[in-house]
Amino acid sequence: MADTNRLNFLIGGPAGAGVATMGILFAKCMQRAGLNVFGTNDYPSLIKGGHNTYAISASDEQINSLMGKPDMLLALDQLTIRLHSKCLSPGGALIYDSNKVKEGDIAEGRKDIFHVGAPFTEMAAKAGGEIMFNTVALGAAVGVLGMDFTIAEGLLRRIWEKKGEEVVQQNIAAARAGFDYSRSELKTPFKVKIEPVKRDKTMFINGNEAVVVGAVKAGCKFVAEYPMSPSSSILHLMAGHEREYGIIVKQTEDELSAAHMIAGASFAGARSMTATSGGGFSLMTEALGMMGMMELPCVIINSQRCGPSTGLPTYTEQADLLFSLHASQGEFPRVVVAPGDVEECYTETINAFNLAELVQAPAIILLDKYLSESSKTTEDFRKLQTGVERGRLMSDSDMEKAEGFKRYAFNSDGISPRCLPGQKNGLHVCSSYEHDETGFSSEEAGMRVAMINKRAKKLAAISEELIAPTFHGAMQSQAEILLVCWGSTKGAAIDSLRFLAKAGIAARVMHLRYAEPFPSKRVLSALTSAKSTLIIEGNSNAQMREHILKKTGYYIEKAYLRYDGRPFIAKDIAEHVKTTLKK
Amino acid sequence: MATVAELNSGHTPTWCPGCGDFAILAALKGALSKLNVPQEDTVIVSGIGCGSKIPHFIRTYGFESLHGRSLPPATGIHLANDRLKVIAIGGDGDGCGIGMGHLVHTMRRNLNICYIVQDNEIYGLTTGQTSPTTRKGTKTRSTPNGSIEQEVNPPLIALAAGATFVARGFAGDVAHLTSLIEQGISHRGVSFIDIFQPCVTWRKDLPYSLYQSKVYKLEEAGHDTSNFDAAIDRTRETDRWPIGVFYKTDKPIYTDEIPFIKDKPLVSQDISNVDISKFIEEFF
Numbered sequence: 001m002a003d004t005n006r007l008n009f010l011i012g013g014p015a016g017a018g019v020a021t022m023g024i025l026f027a028k029c030m031q032r033a034g035l036n037v038f039g040t041n042d043y044p045s046l047i048k049g050g051h052n053t054y055a056i057s058a059s060d061e062q063i064n065s066l067m068g069k070p071d072m073l074l075a076l077d078q079l080t081i082r083l084h085s086k087c088l089s090p091g092g093a094l095i096y097d098s099n100k101v102k103e104g105d106i107a108e109g110r111k112d113i114f115h116v117g118a119p120f121t122e123m124a125a126k127a128g129g130e131i132m133f134n135t136v137a138l139g140a141a142v143g144v145l146g147m148d149f150t151i152a153e154g155l156l157r158r159i160w161e162k163k164g165e166e167v168v169q170q171n172i173a174a175a176r177a178g179f180d181y182s183r184s185e186l187k188t189p190f191k192v193k194i195e196p197v198k199r200d201k202t203m204f205i206n207g208n209e210a211v212v213v214g215a216v217k218a219g220c221k222f223v224a225e226y227p228m229s230p231s232s233s234i235l236h237l238m239a240g241h242e243r244e245y246g247i248i249v250k251q252t253e254d255e256l257s258a259a260h261m262i263a264g265a266s267f268a269g270a271r272s273m274t275a276t277s278g279g280g281f282s283l284m285t286e287a288l289g290m291m292g293m294m295e296l297p298c299v300i301i302n303s304q305r306c307g308p309s310t311g312l313p314t315y316t317e318q319a320d321l322l323f324s325l326h327a328s329q330g331e332f333p334r335v336v337v338a339p340g341d342v343e344e345c346y347t348e349t350i351n352a353f354n355l356a357e358l359v360q361a362p363a364i365i366l367l368d369k370y371l372s373e374s375s376k377t378t379e380d381f382r383k384l385q386t387g388v389e390r391g392r393l394m395s396d397s398d399m400e401k402a403e404g405f406k407r408y409a410f411n412s413d414g415i416s417p418r419c420l421p422g423q424k425n426g427l428h429v430c431s432s433y434e435h436d437e438t439g440f441s442s443e444e445a446g447m448r449v450a451m452i453n454k455r456a457k458k459l460a461a462i463s464e465e466l467i468a469p470t471f472h473g474a475m476q477s478q479a480e481i482l483l484v485c486w487g488s489t490k491g492a493a494i495d496s497l498r499f500l501a502k503a504g505i506a507a508r509v510m511h512l513r514y515a516e517p518f519p520s521k522r523v524l525s526a527l528t529s530a531k532s533t534l535i536i537e538g539n540s541n542a543q544m545r546e547h548i549l550k551k552t553g554y555y556i557e558k559a560y561l562r563y564d565g566r567p568f569i570a571k572d573i574a575e576h577v578k579t580t581l582k583k
Numbered sequence: 584m585a586t587v588a589e590l591n592s593g594h595t596p597t598w599c600p601g602c603g604d605f606a607i608l609a610a611l612k613g614a615l616s617k618l619n620v621p622q623e624d625t626v627i628v629s630g631i632g633c634g635s636k637i638p639h640f641i642r643t644y645g646f647e648s649l650h651g652r653s654l655p656p657a658t659g660i661h662l663a664n665d666r667l668k669v670i671a672i673g674g675d676g677d678g679c680g681i682g683m684g685h686l687v688h689t690m691r692r693n694l695n696i697c698y699i700v701q702d703n704e705i706y707g708l709t710t711g712q713t714s715p716t717t718r719k720g721t722k723t724r725s726t727p728n729g730s731i732e733q734e735v736n737p738p739l740i741a742l743a744a745g746a747t748f749v750a751r752g753f754a755g756d757v758a759h760l761t762s763l764i765e766q767g768i769s770h771r772g773v774s775f776i777d778i779f780q781p782c783v784t785w786r787k788d789l790p791y792s793l794y795q796s797k798v799y800k801l802e803e804a805g806h807d808t809s810n811f812d813a814a815i816d817r818t819r820e821t822d823r824w825p826i827g828v829f830y831k832t833d834k835p836i837y838t839d840e841i842p843f844i845k846d847k848p849l850v851s852q853d854i855s856n857v858d859i860s861k862f863i864e865e866f867f
Binding site for chain 2: 201202203204205209213216217218219221222224241243244245246248250252253254256257258259260261262263264265266267268269270271272286287290380381382388420421422423424425426427428429430431432433439440441
């Protein structure tokens, strides 16, 4: 029985073979067919060799994560076949380069699967160059699915047109060769068929890319960063658009410098950000405290990976939550937000810039490897309502009239008017020492208490609406269980609802974005009115459970925790919930 | 433009009586009053230490950062608004100990900022420990048997790292120091000024009189400031201690290669409604 427009696809090969590039190319074919697509990569910390995969789910239903075992496996080397062919769904297709993989080694005991073994390398050489073996493979995959060739052709033209017509034609010829080969090999139609769906154009974008687009939209003008997986693509993408958008992108000598540079740029009035992972964020903690003391708006992105220390550099984890909430000595307010999907990566980056300026404090955006590097189709970002709000920043004309201006003036909400160097009547020192209203350093007991209290008040200016958790799935009154998650677990948690519904279980998801400020009232109300609750998070200590307990007094007893470096999978969550409810 | 009196912040410095920082403050104020820069367009960025309190005693914009970190925020301020005059200042521990990485990298970037090291060869505010510039064999509270390590030579490091203006001043000669700071701030590119600064509390073995007997002026010794090799040689002298300009050259500055801030600095660019249409094309 043909399954229309529901596909799980896995590509595997050594690092350096272009596994992710191919994956994204194929995913874009599905995107152009009007499907919802999710794609994610898995790779070790090396540049050549090893074993990389790119997994894709495509569907005409809304999907937010990987939906199941691969129906189609594209193997660029022998290892891929050995590791993954046993996972192929019944009746699945195995596509491989017969120039590199020997027939005899293939998937013992799997008589049910289709074999499409084509000499990709040879075919690519005929089309114009061995380097296009990827393109041949893409064509072969598209051919298996019974798709029209025009989508692949249009995509290849779009990608290669900058290189000239000859390159375009060679690539189309390479893809065509693969396409024709699989068409002739398949005697019966493959179990999955892709039939293009008409819809508005979508974007296919990953978390890091969405953050960069958000930062550009938010008017970020200065980026200082030291490379660190999995945040480095933020540096690359920003640097690639430096001149087009007038953003200075500075690769620094270390993360200390990166964080201090953005503090300086922020003091001078430019919207500034840095991006790193946990190790780099550790080095930035001294600057974080300084931003707190100086009341400087800065945006710091921490794309979490497995820690502690070097840990698993290219694998995912959600274990920096409590660290981000408490990093640096002393007490000061900060914003900590963990977007759940690419759309939130975009909107919450813009919010982070606005909130940092509203409350004149650092804002930390918590991503993780999985969110940073997983791509998803999403609606055109231009349809989302956003704006630039600069808080109590004084204009030049405001300052022309200012008399007796005090940078850290006390007022009811703790947020003082902010002036910038270059403006008249605002001379002051921005100091890492405790200081008085003018900025002059002060160790006087009364002033110390007044300043701590002043700063502590500021987060109250952030609206509860903005930081509210989102709810998905069954109504509160219907749901047997409330699944509590945060950050990147959102997609798999929401997708688990579909599997649970099939099993007759009504469940509801509460997704938390803001850890600081925290929507205590709404969270407590949701927890206390739920029939049962389960926390799902990617660390071993259930850090968000601890945070919720601290903020609401409610302890979520049951936890589903994952800390093997791999992301949550919707089906696994559903299975866990089923078991939990049986007990 | 401000007079020296207008540059007084109204706060009394907290340094020990006789500290070299008083002379450095006077020279900095003198240099700023001679240069035609409005107070609001001047930013003095410091680290942490005795000398790093200096922004509180000059009426300009100031940024008192963390220990060793004056240069990164100075870089950020300069790149965000290159119309400002940015002067970074801090001690020898600040610049050559905890902040050494930033020193080397800031010099090689040839940013249009001035960096002054208040070099008293001791950690003062932490009560008298050895510093990177403390000469080998010196007894301090952390090296009671004499320091074992070879000392750092700040002007030599600045030269090696690519600074385009390298000088050394002496807190015992305010007029000369004022001129050096004025030249340093006026220099188009990164300027590095190391200042011999007696610490009257923790380095009684290194008094004004010893400096006075050792220093000589490069400009009076016929030194050619355009000769890099000669500059290197002068920084390595140990019997006599040269002050003045070691080296000066003109090279393109960092911001010369950033076309989009030619007309307007970053902070003046309109960010109210950035159009992302072209950017997101690549994701369709």
